[in-house]
Amino acid sequence: MADSAQAQKLVYLVTGGCGFLGEHVVRMLLQREPRLGELRVFDLHLGPWLEELKTGPVRVTAIQGDVTQAHEVAAAVAGAHVVIHTAGLVDVFGRASPKTIHEVNVQGTRNVIEACVQTGTRFLVYTSSMEVVGPNTKGHPFYRGNEDTPYEAVHRHPYPCSKALAEWLMGLLVCGGLPLVTCALRPTGIYGEGHQIMRDFYRQGLRLGGRLFRAIPASVEHGRVYVGNVAWMHVLAARELERRAARMGGQVYFCYDGSPYKSYEDFNMEFLGPCGLRLVGTRPLVPYWLLVFLAALNVLLQWLLRPLLLYAPLLNPYTLAMANTTFTVSTDKAQRHFGYEPLFSWEDSRTRTILWVQATGGSAQ
Numbered sequence: 001m002a003d004s005a006q007a008q009k010l011v012y013l014v015t016g017g018c019g020f021l022g023e024h025v026v027r028m029l030l031q032r033e034p035r036l037g038e039l040r041v042f043d044l045h046l047g048p049w050l051e052e053l054k055t056g057p058v059r060v061t062a063i064q065g066d067v068t069q070a071h072e073v074a075a076a077v078a079g080a081h082v083v084i085h086t087a088g089l090v091d092v093f094g095r096a097s098p099k100t101i102h103e104v105n106v107q108g109t110r111n112v113i114e115a116c117v118q119t120g121t122r123f124l125v126y127t128s129s130m131e132v133v134g135p136n137t138k139g140h141p142f143y144r145g146n147e148d149t150p151y152e153a154v155h156r157h158p159y160p161c162s163k164a165l166a167e168w169l170m171g172l173l174v175c176g177g178l179p180l181v182t183c184a185l186r187p188t189g190i191y192g193e194g195h196q197i198m199r200d201f202y203r204q205g206l207r208l209g210g211r212l213f214r215a216i217p218a219s220v221e222h223g224r225v226y227v228g229n230v231a232w233m234h235v236l237a238a239r240e241l242e243r244r245a246a247r248m249g250g251q252v253y254f255c256y257d258g259s260p261y262k263s264y265e266d267f268n269m270e271f272l273g274p275c276g277l278r279l280v281g282t283r284p285l286v287p288y289w290l291l292v293f294l295a296a297l298n299v300l301l302q303w304l305l306r307p308l309l310l311y312a313p314l315l316n317p318y319t320l321a322m323a324n325t326t327f328t329v330s331t332d333k334a335q336r337h338f339g340y341e342p343l344f345s346w347e348d349s350r351t352r353t354i355l356w357v358q359a360t361g362g363s364a365q
């Protein structure tokens with residue numbers, strides 16, 4: 001008798017499937033989801049790498065579309081059994097307007113939910129963010145927290161506001177008693193192959209003669225998680241939503257793995273060090289008040305230059321506050337609820353990331 005893996009082939013849709021995380025989710029599904037019959041990859045900008053996937057045994061359909069356009073989303077969702085919604089506008093640097101961030105992250109998510117309800121898709125996994133919780137505007141540390149840790153979540157920045165609203169929309173469904181089963185995954189800062197900010201730091205270090213200068217105290221700890229493990233968690237959550245609907249429906253899960261807790265800069269050095277960079281200083285070389293001043297100056301410059309060009313440096317009051325606030329998670333909720341174990345050890349994750357930085361960091365890719 002054919003087993004159920006062969007009997008029922010499923011249609012999956014990944015929104016934002018050509019982004020940093022989305023590409024890993026797409027590849028992970030193809031490698032690790034035996035019930036996959038068709039994979040729809042929906043994104044505003046389709047990657048050329050999708051072409052090579054089309055020659056494999058699973059039907060891969062590339063859909064160029066915009067999550068803010070309800071009709072485009074509905075057409076892509078129709079007939080899909082499972083939707084993994086990772087599309088989002090990740091912007092904490094002032095590149096996009098608050099309105100655009102809201103449209104993509106909130107209205108886009110609303111469109112995905114409505115399309116699922118209208119077309120009868122039953123399972124939806126949403127990529128949320130740790131930013132739904134914090135760090136908050138008051139700079140309170142979140143130390144080894146879990147999904148139930150009390151924390152004063154206060155947002156002002158458009159990005160965390162939008163992610164919090166979108167996650168809240170997901171929660172509404174549970175109260176509404178709809179047949180759609182959802183869960184939200186909250187990655188902390190993701191790293192790994194394809195991580196743009198890591199590459200930016202590497203290039204900056206190369207420009208500075210192989211050095212980076214410590215700006216944030218080493219005692220401020222950040223939770224980071226490897227992109228392959230975040231992708232695996234999405235694939236597993238999507239698979240298990242059906243079997244464990246009563247337990248998982250409406251739940252939120254932090255994404256975690258064995259990556260060590262370190263400051264943002266020290267963590268990056270785990271990869272940039274073996275690529276030849278050095279972090280200068282055991283303590284910050286620039287006083288904090290000067291960073292605050294420079295961050296405020298960047299906001300002013302961004303505003304003054306806006307009519308001429310887009311000036312969006314890494315340092316602004318929001319990113320400084322983030323980098324300077326401890327936020328680490330310690331939880332086993334995903335393990336308890338759907339059997340998640342990281343697929344990649346810290347050593348594997350580190351090696352893969354180093355190889356990627358070495359291969360592409362200096363090139364224009």
Ligand SMILES: NC(=O)C1=CN([C@@H]2O[C@H](COP(=O)(O)OP(=O)(O)OC[C@H]3O[C@@H](n4cnc5c(N)ncnc54)[C@H](O)[C@@H]3O)[C@@H](O)[C@H]2O)C=CC1
Nearest residue numbers: 016018019020021043044066067086087088129187189190
């Ligand atoms: N990068 C990180 O450290 C973290 C990311 N996240 C979340 O993970 C998700 C993926 O983020 P990344 O892969 O880092 O970002 P990314 O920018 O690399 O990927 C996002 C993808 O969404 C697509 N997209 C944007 N607007 C769209 C639209 N209107 N219609 C269709 N597609 C659109 C983009 O073209 C891109 O391919 C986002 O929802 C983000 O909020 C959550 C926590 C941490």
Ligand SMILES: CC(C)CCC[C@@H](C)[C@H]1CC[C@H]2[C@@H]3[C@H](O)CC4=CC(=O)CC[C@]4(C)[C@H]3CC[C@]12C
Nearest residue numbers: 090092129131189215264314315319320322323
């Ligand atoms: C010396 C500077 C002050 C260092 C600046 C570092 C910042 C650019 C980054 C520090 C913390 C990062 C954020 C954090 O990892 C959590 C995130 C979650 C998301 O959902 C999206 C990305 C990000 C906001 C991430 C962005 C870069 C930092 C602010």
